[in-house]
Amino acid sequence: MTLIVVLAAMGGLFALTILALAIGRTALGPVVVYGGSLLICAVAGLAALWQLVGGAEAPTATLPLGLPWLGAHFRIDALAAFFLVVVNLGSAAASLFALGYGRREHAPMRVLPFYPTFLAAMSLVVVADDAYTFLFSWELMSISSWALVVAHHETRDNLRAGYIYVVMASFGTFALLLAFGLLAGSDGGYAFAQMRDLPLTPTVAALVLILVLVGAGSKAGLVPLHVWLPLAHPAAPSHVSALMSGVMTKVAVYAFIRIVFDLLQTPVWWSSMLVLAIAGITCVMGVLYALMQHDLKRLLAYHTVENIGIIFIGLGLALAFQAYGLASAAALAFTAALLHVFNHSLFKSLLFFGSGAVLNATGMRDMEHQGGLIHRMPLTAFTFLVGSVAISALPPLNGFVSEWLTFQAILLSPELPSWGLKFLVPAVGALLALSAALAAACFVKAFGVTFLGRPRSKAAERAQETDRYSLAAMFLLAGLCLIAGIFPGVFIDALAPVAKALVGESLPLQSDLPYFSIVPIAESRGSYDGLLVFLFMLVSGSLAAVAIHRLASNRLRRGPAWDCGFPDPSPATQYSSASFAQPIRRVFGTMMFRARETVDMPAPGDMRPARLEVGLRDLIWDVAYAPIVGGIDYGARQLNRLQFLTIRQYLSLVFAALVGLLLVLAIWP
Amino acid sequence: MSLDAVILVLLIPATTAVLLAVLPGDRRTAYLNIAATFLTFLAASSLLFFDRPPPGPYLLVDDLNSVFIVLITFVGFTTSVFSASYIDHEFEAGLVTPSFLRLYHALYQVLMFAFGLALLTNNIGVMWVAIELATLTTVMMVGIYRTHEALEAAWKYFILASVGIALALFGTILVYMAAQPAIGEGLDSMVWTILMAHANGFDPGLLNLAFVFLLLGYGTKVGLAPLHAWLPDAHAEGPTPISAVLSGLLLNVALYALLRFKMLLGANPEALAPGPLMIGMGLLSVLFAAFMLYRRGDIKRLFAYSSIEHMGIITFAFGVGGPLANFAGLLHMCLHSLTKSAIFFAVGDIVQVKGTQKIADMGGLTVTNPVLGWGLVAGVVAIAGLPPLGIFMSEFLVVSSTFAREPLLAVPLVLGLLIGVGALFLRLNTIAFGEPRGPTHKAQGSYVPMFAHLGLVLMAGIYLPGPVVALFQNVARLLE
Amino acid sequence: MMLNLLVQGAQMALVLLLAPLLVGFVRKMKARLLRRQGPPLLQPYRDLIRLLRKEVVLADGASWLFRACPYVIFAAIWVAASLVPTFGAGLMFSWSADLIAIIALLGLARFFLALAGLDIGTSFGGIGASREVMIASLAEPAMLMVVFTLALVAGSTQLSTMAGFLVSSEVGLRVSLGMALFALIMVAIAENGRIPIDNPATHLELTMVHEAMVLEYSGRHLALIDLASEIKLLLYASLIACLFVPWGLAPAGATPEALAIGLAAYVAKLGVGGFLLAVFETSIAKMRVFRVPEFLGAALMLGLLAALLLFVSRSL
């Protein structure tokens, strides 16, 4: 039943694509496409939710499509259902946002036809139950999102972003393809059911694991495979950026979980170490890169990298605990990861919506020209603030809950017998803590420079509050962030069947605990109650306010800012995003980015302004990618000579080939 | 009944060729051309449905060549439709003369006849003659514009092809000598069906030697590196419909010949396995072409090199063998000729719109000519092996089935594919996106053939009809 | 039940009332160490009341966030402080937030404080905010590493449980605990903007961190923020007290006598702590802002080392 609804929904989305080709140019186009996708995704999401909570038997179906002798297999187990919820919730929210935002699109025919396909492809990846259908949808997802990335192709950067994206995407797909090739075995058992039964040798299993880490990781944005992400996500229209960052990366996480936890039955003992190390590095690198950005959307994209790192830390811990048979601990780590998947999809979409609203209001992505928007667009500012608090992992919002669970899981590391892990896990914990703190710093900067202070440009002064559809979407997500923050138990219980299915154990039931508190292992080990914390703060804050206004003064007078006696007229003297990040850049940047500051101080009497220039270098690109590019270019240049030989020289090639083959024959036994 | 169909497949083009040769050159002859190719296509496809005649000394119909003949005649038909509109535009533009039209259309039919003969014959000698005929015809068509570049390309093609032909003939003679002791003197020793029947009695050493010569001889036509040199220039300098014919038809026919001889070697237990040789040349072609794609400034050469890459993939697949890989190779061959000819249709229009073949002088095509531009994008996405289009399926099968058995072979293949994808999209960015560059006339050529092909490829990616699958699987088993 | 609620309420009131006193005490001690008379002990209360009575002068560019921040900051820190065991462990709601949550609450307060610093759009606010987050970005992980160490020892992140465990005999002296204590003290100094990180008494603009952020605040807003920072100092003091000198801490559901003893012990601990702080502050000088990272980096390393050494010492 659920499956039928979901597949029908996908069909509907493809139909919308056709429709978009027809009426995309008309004023009606965006309304139909986005409204339609909103409804369809809402339905599909609800169906999946029903499947997840109702815990019915996993429905399966086989359509006579795809590989002829195999057919297209579909299945919705608990894992798929959960990710369907994430995907379709995000898609629905994005469509709602786009109902307002998308109407102002200047090239609708470059967005509308691909948008529903993109949504459908993401859901299809999750419900696919054989390798061909999976990779087909996976690559369809990539290519349709590529089309959306190059929708605004006038700017060179977007084209470059799209190019790097499509190459990296094919790279990842090939990695997954090879992995499936190994899992399927030589006689091509491409159905997931067959793969689960196929026994693998340890080396093959290890190979599969690495390939999956590369394939899914390149899509999710694990360092050092993340390079395309901060280029491509911001280049797309904002609602698509939200989808790519908030949802598509989660599909990649799904691929990792599906293959490593489900299909790959042979355990690889060192897998957890590899995953943990990469994940820890990803966290810190991601947030440090984010701190150095001035482009709001790119900053958000880099934060996606960071959060993916957090998710993979959870998954790595789950692998570690699973490898040593600590099922309940594995369940804790796994649940933490999944909960963060959900939470991140909420607040990352929310933040991208906010950035879209800002982009719309001021026409700029560069934070250095924003400022003071909180006065012009207070509602957007409020929702963006909620998102910032959530992503900075601060109570009482949802971001904190999942990171708290991850910490709790890390604290179980002493139970691990392996020495390597004993030492690795606390180190990873330190990295996680560092990245959490840096994230907070980064969002103080993002929100402060964009929304607070004084406008740094005319455009920022003239900004207008965004339309009501966008606001509705943002408030919806902000509300969900709060609810998921103060009633985490409900969501953890919803995840129980997933954990049960994949790590064989699940967290104790949370919803019957008093005051909605959550207790991952035992009361004595640690507990958290978002609701109470929230209420306490509400009460004490309002108590203080009331008391003061009643008993003490409530008088208020406006006046010029004091600023130690010399208030500066020009907004240019405010702290900008670069200057705000400067202390942190001096701490980390010199090592991470070869940050170099050059001060050009004119001589006294010289009228030109002094300049301070900061040079940052992306070492990962320099080390990992530049050589490849150079190598290919070199090879192309060398081989290209062959295009300009004379006929006689070509004949000599043929002659050489002939003689060579004859020699082979002559020495053939 | 069906023997008549076979005769028709050969007869229609032959007679039409004579007819077109004698008729005065005129725009209307294009319609005669279309009609003839269409009838040929009908006759060919009827081969699928009626029971087949017993193989004679000269003619043979089996699963393998019926797949080829249907594909070839279909692409021949659509190409003739496209070429009608294309040549018409050239004619209006005053680029070509009536005598040109006459020659062009006559040669087109001769070509179709040569292909049909090469595919349907049961005799390796006749096959060789037919392929030589096809070569000479295409040489003349490539040089038909009489420009310096065209003449040079044609000349280069001619010389290299002649050497290839010579080598192929030597191989054919060797096969005969290998067969002659077992079968006896005379015609029988050149007849496929009989050769196959007695293959295991042949002298393996001679067969090996023969295969080396045949691989190099027909491989020249397939365009495998390092024998590819004629291919890019021939594609680039001839009329665009002929580029489509070369990529979509000639390469496949040559490949068909190779496959036949591979089967022959496969049927002889002592002979060395032809697989490794084909795998080696296939990989070489893929990697080489992938690198060559990067520095192409000429749009037709770009896609010519991509043809080399894909012929490499197909040869590789057949070299690997096994039901999956063979199926994949066959599928890839069909889809590649459909896609590549569709791309060349698009390229023809683009060149007419922009008035140049230099990629640097064209840009923003999706802005100026949306239908054409997105058609090209779809074609490139397809040729890059991305869904929802069908080549994804064949590449999926090739890579995954190879990797499970021979991991070390799949890795270089994947590298080549990846590098190729990079190059194709790099050029696509320049052609289809960005600020519009160059003139922006309306395109004259008809879009119908292009989108017909793309539609078929799209369908293949999503749903393959059962009968087609069954047919392909039979062929795959035949090729074992 | 009723009693528990009462005790919890008492704790909340206690931290509120005691915080200014601690600050006053420290100031007094410092003055005395410098052979000065120094302000009276109750001076902080007077300041607060005076500020509360004054009207608020709000900068023109201030937004609603600027006015909301003091309440958020105050609420967050107050809640955090009231969840740290002071005189008695196992308070009624102590389980509603463990040590990690408490640190996060402080982080929340800092988050909004930094935003408030940026709101008006003055350069000093910017200086303060950017330096604050830089310091925090190193102090928080250091703090969390301390938490790890203790949690790994006590097998819990629940403060009451930790205190209960650490007071028990089986802990003994551990090198990692020592390191943790050291790191925690360094973090506490940094977090509360004490010398050598920041000087609460200074108004030399270029050296300020905390003061620079609250520069634009006045009246009741300033009062709330000052009170909040005083509570924060108290919070850290009582945190160190309950984690490293948990003796005298009244167990859960204890009798009134025990509570009384706990209270006395607590006040004594605060006194000692305040005195030590004063001694420390008078004996060293403030460091340059960009020496702070090294200081906190050392704390972070100490914390990590403590966590790692733990395994060694444990496995022995």
Next chain:
Amino acid sequence: MTQSLIFDIAHLLAGSLLLVSFMLLYQDRLYALLNVYALHALVLAMSVAWQAYAQDAPHLYVTAAIALVFKAILIPVVLHRMIVKLGIHRQVETVVGIGPTMLLGMGLVALSMVVMLHVTAGADPLAREDLAFALSVVLLGLLMMVTRRNVVGQVVGFMSLENGLVLAATGAKGMPLVVEISVAFSILIAFIVIGIFLFRIRERFDTVDVAALDSYRGEPQ
């Protein structure tokens, strides 16, 4: 006449064809080259005729006749004319010197012998020896094509290669279509020669007179 004698004569003729191929390689003046090629064709005609007699396959006489008339007489004359008309250098320009070419040729012959003896253990000796000679003639022809710069040199190389093919074809007992094939090949050669004349190719295959087209491939070099 005994079988062995037949064999020996066939062998002798085939061998002498190979010898003439070497003479071709040795030539350094075009006229001489053409004359030697005529000789080459003549020997081929004789060998084909002998095969026709030996296998009493009358149709092979046709092939022999073609070889004699077309290759031994017509083509050399035409080429001779052409050299005069187009004012082609009378010198044979070689890529590698005559000496090294000869050595290479030796290597090739050795190779073909090895291959033949290695692979065709079973085949009947006449065919086998014949085949070995044919293969070496083919290889030498190819070698000539790639080591000679003159168009005439290259054409001659190709034609000697083709002679090798015909030798092989006739050597194969009772091979059908030999006549057709040799005709087809003569047409091919005619095309080439005409092509040279048409495109007024002076020196090399790859400088058609119109321009130095090698430089242009529609590509930035």
